[in-house]
Amino acid sequence: MKKYLLFLAVLLIANVNGQRFCGTDQKMNEFFANNPNALAKKQDLRNYLTTKNTTAKNTQTVVTIPVVVHVLYKNAAQNISDAQIASQIAVLNADFRKLNSDYSSVVPDAFKPFAADMELVFCMATKKSDGSSTTGIERKSVATSFSFPNNYYQSSGLVAWDPTKYLNIWVGDMPNPYLGWAYLPDAAGYAFDGLAIGYNYFGTTGAAQYPYNGGRTATHEIGHYFGLLHPWGEDGSACGTADNDDGCADTPAISDAHYGGNVFPDNAYTCVPSANGAMFMNFMDYVTDTEMALFTNDQKTIKTNTMNGPRASLLNSNACSFLSVNNIEKVNSINLFPNPTTQYISIASPLAKINEVEIFNAEGRLVKKATINNETDKIDVRDFATGVYYVRTYNNKEFVKSMKFIKK
Numbered sequence: 001m002k003k004y005l006l007f008l009a010v011l012l013i014a015n016v017n018g019q020r021f022c023g024t025d026q027k028m029n030e031f032f033a034n035n036p037n038a039l040a041k042k043q044d045l046r047n048y049l050t051t052k053n054t055t056a057k058n059t060q061t062v063v064t065i066p067v068v069v070h071v072l073y074k075n076a077a078q079n080i081s082d083a084q085i086a087s088q089i090a091v092l093n094a095d096f097r098k099l100n101s102d103y104s105s106v107v108p109d110a111f112k113p114f115a116a117d118m119e120l121v122f123c124m125a126t127k128k129s130d131g132s133s134t135t136g137i138e139r140k141s142v143a144t145s146f147s148f149p150n151n152y153y154q155s156s157g158l159v160a161w162d163p164t165k166y167l168n169i170w171v172g173d174m175p176n177p178y179l180g181w182a183y184l185p186d187a188a189g190y191a192f193d194g195l196a197i198g199y200n201y202f203g204t205t206g207a208a209q210y211p212y213n214g215g216r217t218a219t220h221e222i223g224h225y226f227g228l229l230h231p232w233g234e235d236g237s238a239c240g241t242a243d244n245d246d247g248c249a250d251t252p253a254i255s256d257a258h259y260g261g262n263v264f265p266d267n268a269y270t271c272v273p274s275a276n277g278a279m280f281m282n283f284m285d286y287v288t289d290t291e292m293a294l295f296t297n298d299q300k301t302i303k304t305n306t307m308n309g310p311r312a313s314l315l316n317s318n319a320c321s322f323l324s325v326n327n328i329e330k331v332n333s334i335n336l337f338p339n340p341t342t343q344y345i346s347i348a349s350p351l352a353k354i355n356e357v358e359i360f361n362a363e364g365r366l367v368k369k370a371t372i373n374n375e376t377d378k379i380d381v382r383d384f385a386t387g388v389y390y391v392r393t394y395n396n397k398e399f400v401k402s403m404k405f406i407k408k
């Protein structure tokens, strides 16, 4: 009931004042309600994403993400130009490399030590899954009765390109209250996985409308895609509760969103008032496009774990250019997650092929054998006793790498 009332309250605010409202929490709630297995694994995955890992992982530092933009339009204005799409990609490439020109002026000096280069680059896909050439843009005219929020990924809209190889972005007619949403890595590989966004909140030119014509709605939402939460955690969570946590020590906990016009230092919603107050200019808060300008180091940790885990397939997508990697890089890229775990493990092997897994207990007895395809395959370990387990991975019976994990 509380969440429903909060939703209604925000709905009214969004309609009256045009304030930012992101649909990710709502869409993830629906996703978890429809996918009990994903819900059961939610906490293990969250623990994995927010833990700083020290073991060697993929050796690429700056990762290039292939993007496909699906434009679903009801009229000429919604059929946004290639230039508007390019303007959005340019914003992403500035914001995720800490190259945004407003960084110095918008981020207070006190917060600059926490700012991170997220080391992500976005490219329009040049190759489809079958290897044929593409501009990375596809367009479709839809009826005025078409419901973009419900059908963007259906055959009545435009179906996703392989979501383990591309970041799918659907642009269309997004009715109030949402500007857009993106699914968290829990939903990696699902048909709707990616970003859905209003044509008038996308890019910096053409149909983009003030105050959301800075391309920051997509920056914010793609932050979710890489595992970031809002600084207040889940919508409606009170200070001190488990849900009031984005897993980042360097984004001060707050009880509510900031909608813009805030002045540093702002302690209106901080759970623990401090000299610096809230980091309301973080990309994951709700201020307007000209008022947000940084990601933090702890947010980058989540991004890195996402790329080593649930979204590792993007690393070998090859949809923009062919990779050249040596065998050491291939083996280093193999990662087991989440660890520790209570429910399941997955193997991310973006640069090497793994199709068989053996799990041994601490006494060296084989306790499970499984065939896998990629990191979206989950190996159930719920009936394992607590303790340390050893995993051997194979490609066509040939040993590739061993790893260990802890079952809690």
Ligand SMILES: [Zn+2]
Pocket (backbone or CB within 6 Å): 022, 023, 024, 220, 221, 224, 230, 284
């Ligand atoms: Zn959001």
